Amino acid sequence: MRHILIRSAVSFLWLCMLIPAKAQLTAFKKSRIDTAKVNDLMGTGFFAVTFNRSENSHLFFQTDLNLLVPTRQHVFDMALSSYFNGLEKFASDNRLYVMFRQNYRRHKVYGDSLKANRLHIETSQFFQYDEARGLLHRFQLGTNVVYIPAFTQTNSHVFLNASLGVVYEWDYWRLIDRKFLPDLDSLPDDILQELEQLLGIDNKGNVPRNNFRLNASANFIADLSNKMSVNLYANLQLPFQKPFRGLPQLLVYPDVNKNYLRSTVEALWRYKISHALSVSLRFYLQHDKAQITPNTPDVVYTISPGLSVAF
Numbered sequence: 001m002r003h004i005l006i007r008s009a010v011s012f013l014w015l016c017m018l019i020p021a022k023a024q025l026t027a028f029k030k031s032r033i034d035t036a037k038v039n040d041l042m043g044t045g046f047f048a049v050t051f052n053r054s055e056n057s058h059l060f061f062q063t064d065l066n067l068l069v070p071t072r073q074h075v076f077d078m079a080l081s082s083y084f085n086g087l088e089k090f091a092s093d094n095r096l097y098v099m100f101r102q103n104y105r106r107h108k109v110y111g112d113s114l115k116a117n118r119l120h121i122e123t124s125q126f127f128q129y130d131e132a133r134g135l136l137h138r139f140q141l142g143t144n145v146v147y148i149p150a151f152t153q154t155n156s157h158v159f160l161n162a163s164l165g166v167v168y169e170w171d172y173w174r175l176i177d178r179k180f181l182p183d184l185d186s187l188p189d190d191i192l193q194e195l196e197q198l199l200g201i202d203n204k205g206n207v208p209r210n211n212f213r214l215n216a217s218a219n220f221i222a223d224l225s226n227k228m229s230v231n232l233y234a235n236l237q238l239p240f241q242k243p244f245r246g247l248p249q250l251l252v253y254p255d256v257n258k259n260y261l262r263s264t265v266e267a268l269w270r271y272k273i274s275h276a277l278s279v280s281l282r283f284y285l286q287h288d289k290a291q292i293t294p295n296t297p298d299v300v301y302t303i304s305p306g307l308s309v310a311f
Contacts (some may be wrong), residue, residue, distance in 0.1 A: 036111065042068045046280060062304050070114060070245065076104040083302065097128040103146065111290025116148050122163060133300070134174040134293025136206060142167035144214055157223040165213045167237065173292035176205035200247040207247070207292050212240040213262075233269040236261060244288035260290035280308045 046064035061083070083095040099123045107114040125142040144165030152160050155198040187195070192203065201207055223245040224230060239259050249255075269281045285301040 031141075038070060038072050040069070042070075043311045044308055045311070046282075046306055046308040048280075048282070048304040061308065064304070070107070072109050073105050073107065075101075075106045077101050077103075095128075095130045095132070097126065099124060099126045106146075114155055117154065118144050118148050118150060120148075122146050122165070124167075126167075129308065133291060133296045135291075136172040136174055138169060138171045140167045140169045144215060144217075159221040160219070162218045163216070165215050167213050169211055169213060171209040173207045174205065175199065175201055175207050175292060198248065209243060209292070212245060213237040214240070224286075228273040229270050229272075231270070233264075233266040235264040237263075239290070244292075260288065262286070262288040262290065276310050278310070279305075279310045281305050 001187065021045075021080045039282070044064075044066045048062045048063070048252050049258040055141070063082050065080045070077060075099075079097075079099045079101075081095075081097050101122060104121045104123075105117060106120045107116045122142075124140070124141070124142040124144070126138070127142075128135065128138040141259060142165055144163040146161055146163040148161045152158055162210075195201070199207075215237050217233065222230055222233045242257060242259055244255070244258075264284075264286045266285075267283045270280045283301070284304070285299065287299050289298045
């Protein structure tokens with residue numbers, strides 16, 4: 001009888017799980033950073049109505065905020081991005097990320113300009129929430145070595161950097177749809193404990209994961225004219241350990257014996273209307289098979305036409 005109850009509970013949870021449940025490019029042009037005043041706050045804001053492909057394809061709102069402060073040797077910046085299609089507590093496609101970066105000994109001061117060093121160290125702290133993908137939170141702590149080619153040090157219209165480093169990440173995935181959590185809580189404690197062991201979940205139906213990843217990225221910015229610029233970013237993150245190690249080999253999880261590479265591409269086209277206002281078009285795409293929530297697409301992308309303001 002006990003095994004029948006457990007199998008029935010597993011079947012019920014499996015049915016529950018079958019119900020469907022950005023970006024890190026540099027937002028500032030090199031010419032603007034190079035001519036910035038030491039300790040002056042720089043910022044950009046972005047607002048768009050976005051076409052989204054996550055679990056559903058529809059329009060929703062995107063808002064971004066980027067802040068940057070250069071000191072005599074270092075640069076400190078913050079990026080915040082939110083996507084939302086509803087104001088209720090758990091709208092189906094709401095997403096948010098916040099990132100802080102510290103670039104140490106990035107440049108030297110020459111007169112009224114800042115000249116970038118070819119090598120410097122960057123540290124970062126990153127938080128992400130993505131309701132549609134069942135990602136309740138992702139924390140990342142990273143350290144990178146950043147390389148800036150010599151030809152971009154003296155060219156105010158072209159910027160290129162490449163970085164290589166390591167990030168530690170801690171993920172918390174939702175395996176069971178929120179609407180079924182009361183049913184999960186109603187199960188007897190002994191059956192719930194066996195389910196936790198069988199599925200690798202906690203008592204809230206979630207799966208915690210942690211890993212170190214090799215982190216490689218490149219960012220290219222070019223002024224196509226006095227008013228038009230393009231910004232391209234690419235990132236690869238290779239896990240040191242298998243993302244699903246220690247979890248049971250069940251259909252609900254991808255192959256526990258594979259290392260899944262996470263790749264991200266982002267592009268930003270900007271046309272300047274006035275000193276502070278620009279028309280922008282952003283494209284973001286991420287491919288990641290190491291996702292625990294069932295029915296989550298491996299590829300998520302957004303196309304975002306909107307307005308950006310510099311201050």
